[in-house]
Amino acid sequence: LAKTTQPISMDSYEGQEVNITCSHNNIATNDYITWYQQFPSQGPRFIIQGYKTKVTNEVASLFIPADRKSSTLSLPRVSLSDTAVYYCLVGGFKAAGNKLTFGGGTRVLVKP
Amino acid sequence: NAGVTQTPKFQVLKTGQSMTLQCAQDMNHNSMYWYRQDPGMGLRLIYYSASEGTTDKGEVPNGYNVSRLNKREFSLRLESAAPSQTSVYFCASSDRQGTLNLKLFFGSGTQLSVL
Numbered sequence: 233l234a235k236t237t238q239p240i241s242m243d244s245y246e247g248q249e250v251n252i253t254c255s256h257n258n259i260a261t262n263d264y265i266t267w268y269q270q271f272p273s274q275g276p277r278f279i280i281q282g283y284k285t286k287v288t289n290e291v292a293s294l295f296i297p298a299d300r301k302s303s304t305l306s307l308p309r310v311s312l313s314d315t316a317v318y319y320c321l322v323g324g325f326k327a328a329g330n331k332l333t334f335g336g337g338t339r340v341l342v343k344p
Numbered sequence: 345n346a347g348v349t350q351t352p353k354f355q356v357l358k359t360g361q362s363m364t365l366q367c368a369q370d371m372n373h374n375s376m377y378w379y380r381q382d383p384g385m386g387l388r389l390i391y392y393s394a395s396e397g398t399t400d401k402g403e404v405p406n407g408y409n410v411s412r413l414n415k416r417e418f419s420l421r422l423e424s425a426a427p428s429q430t431s432v433y434f435c436a437s438s439d440r441q442g443t444l445n446l447k448l449f450f451g452s453g454t455q456l457s458v459l
Contacts, residue, residue, distance in 0.1 A: 278449070
C-alpha cells in the first residue's frame with residue numbers, strides 16, 4: 233500500500249480554514265484516498281473519501297490533483313471542537329487482503 | 345444501531361497473564377481489524393480478517409492471536425501479556441462493496457495496562 237506523509241501538527245484559530253496536505257507518491261491506480269478524524273479517547277471517524285479531483289461533503293472538502301500524488305483535506309471555518317488528529321489513508325478498493333494501515337496523522341489544534 | 349462494540353473498555357493485567365478482547369459488529373461487514381495505538385502515536389494494524397474464516401497478520405502481530413468466530417465477531421487474544429503490550433486497542437470493520445472498502449467503522453477502544 234502507498235506510504236503517506238503528513239505534517240505532524242498544525243495550529244489554527246476559530247473561524248479559519250485549515251488545509252492539511254498528505255503526500256502519497258506511490259499511489260496505485262486502484263487506490264482511494266480517505267481521511268479520518270480522531271478525538272482523544274475515541275476511535276477514528278471517517279470524514280471523506282475520494283479518487284480524483286474534488287469531493288465535498290457537509291464536513292470537509294478533499295482536493296486531489298491530476299497526478300494523485302498528494303491530496304489536501306480542507307476544513308472550512310474550524311471551531312474548537314475540530315481539535316483532533318487527522319489521518320490520511322491510501323489504499324485500494326481491492327487492496328491486497330484489506331491491509332489498511334495508518335500513518336502518524338496530523339495533530340490540529342484550534343485556538344480561540 | 346450499535347456499530348462496533350468492544351469489551352472490556354478497561355483492563356489491567358499482570359505480566360504473563362492471558363486475556364481475550366472481544367469485538368462484535370452489527371453492520372454485516374465482511375472485513376474486521378484489530379489496531380493498537382500507543383500514547384501519542386498513530387494506529388498500527390495487528391491482525392485483520394478480510395472475510396469470515398480468514399485471518400492475516402498486520403504490521404505488529406507478535407504476541408497476539410485472533411479468531412474470526414463468525415461474520416459478526418473478531419476476538420484478539422494475548423496469551424502471555426507483556427508490559428510492551430500496554431496500549432489502547434481498537435477494533436474496526438469495513439464492507440468491501442463499492443468504495444466502502446476504506447470506510448472503517450471503529451469501536452470505542454479497550455485501554456489495556458500490563459504491569
